[in-house]
Amino acid sequence: MPKPAPPVATTVDGLRALVVAIGRGDASVSLGGKALAVLARLVEQPKDVALSTITELGERMGVNPSTLTRLATRLGFAGFTDFQAVFREHAMQGGPHFYTQQAHRLLEDASADSPRTARGVVAKLAQESIRNVDAFLGQLDEAELGKAARLLARAPHVRILGLRQIHSIASFLTYGLGMLRAEVALADGPGLGVAESLAQMSPGDALIVCSVAPYTRMVADVARAAAAAGVHVIAITDTRASPLAPPARHAFFIPHESSFISNSMGAYVVFCEGLINLVARELGDKALQALARREGFIESLGIETG
Numbered sequence: 448m449p450k451p452a453p454p455v456a457t458t459v460d461g462l463r464a465l466v467v468a469i470g471r472g473d474a475s476v477s478l479g480g481k482a483l484a485v486l487a488r489l490v491e492q493p494k495d496v497a498l499s500t501i502t503e504l505g506e507r508m509g510v511n512p513s514t515l516t517r518l519a520t521r522l523g524f525a526g527f528t529d530f531q532a533v534f535r536e537h538a539m540q541g542g543p544h545f546y547t548q549q550a551h552r553l554l555e556d557a558s559a560d561s562p563r564t565a566r567g568v569v570a571k572l573a574q575e576s577i578r579n580v581d582a583f584l585g586q587l588d589e590a591e592l593g594k595a596a597r598l599l600a601r602a603p604h605v606r607i608l609g610l611r612q613i614h615s616i617a618s619f620l621t622y623g624l625g626m627l628r629a630e631v632a633l634a635d636g637p638g639l640g641v642a643e644s645l646a647q648m649s650p651g652d653a654l655i656v657c658s659v660a661p662y663t664r665m666v667a668d669v670a671r672a673a674a675a676a677g678v679h680v681i682a683i684t685d686t687r688a689s690p691l692a693p694p695a696r697h698a699f700f701i702p703h704e705s706s707f708i709s710n711s712m713g714a715y716v717v718f719c720e721g722l723i724n725l726v727a728r729e730l731g732d733k734a735l736q737a738l739a740r741r742e743g744f745i746e747s748l749g750i751e752t753g
C-alpha cells in the first residue's frame with residue numbers, strides 16, 4: 448500500500464506562502480474561494496488557532512467545523528488535530544509565557560462589557576489597534592521589509608494608489624516618502640487618471656497599492672496591469688487571500704479587526720511610519736538633503752508659525 452503524501456506545508460510560514468501560491472495559481476494543490484479565504488484568515492492569527500477548539504474556530508470563521516476538517520485533509524494532514532499542531536508549534540516559539548499571556552487576554556475579552564463611557568469607547572479602540580499591531584509584527588518578514596524599503600529608495604518613480612477610506616493611507620505614504628525623495632506621487636492625482644499615471648511609469652518603477660476587504664476592484668486591476676508592464680508592485684493589504692497579493696513583488700498583511708464603524712486604520716499608520724523610516728535609512732544623506740531643502744522652502748515661504 449503506498450504511503451500517503453505528506454502535508455503540502457508543515458509550518459505557519461509555509462502555509463502563508465501556500466496561500467499566496469494558490470492565489471497565483473502556482474501551487475500543487477487548489478482550493479475553492481471560500482476555503483482559501485478561511486485558510487488565509489487562519490494563518491493571520493496563529494495564536495488564536497493554536498488555543499481554540501475546532502468549534503470555536505468554526506464559529507469565528509463563520510463555517511461548520513467539518514469545513515475546517517476538510518480543509519486540513521485537503522492540505523495533506525490526517526485531520527484537524529495534525530493541522531492545528533503546526534500552529535501550536537509556531538506558538539511555542541513565541542516564548543515560555545505565551546499561553547499564560549494569551550489566556551489572560553482571552554478571559555478579559557470574554558468578560559468585558561461594552562464600554563459605558565466616552566473614554567471607554569476610545570480605550571477599547573486603542574487596545575484593538577494594539578492587538579492588530581502585535582498581529583502584523585508577529586508575521587512581518589524581515590527580508591521582505593528590507594527589500595521593499597530598498598526598492599522605494601532606488602526606484603526612479605514611485606506611485607501610490609488607495610481608494611475610498613484607505614486613500615488616507617495612500618496620501619500619508621505619499622507625503623512621508625515625498626519628504627525624503629523626488630518623483631513620489633499619488634497614482635490618481637488631481638487632473639490625472641490612473642491609466643494616464645500608469646502610462647508614465649516604466650519597468651523598474653514602484654507602485655504601492657493599498658486595499659482591504661471589501662476590496663476596491665480598480666486597485667486590484669491596476670496592480671495586475673502594472674505588474675504585467677514590469678512595474679514593481681508593493682501591496683499593503685489585509686490577508687494573503689487579497690486580490691492584491693498575487694501581482695505583488697512584496698506584500699504586507701495588516702489586520703484591521705476592531706469595533707470601529709469601518710476598517711480600523713491604526714495598525715496601517717504604524718506600519719507606514721515604519722516603512723517611511725526604513726526608506727529614510729536606506730537613502731541616508733540623500734534623505735537629509737531632501738529634508739533640508741524642504742525646510743528651506745518652508746522657511747522662505749513663511750509657512751510655519753509659532
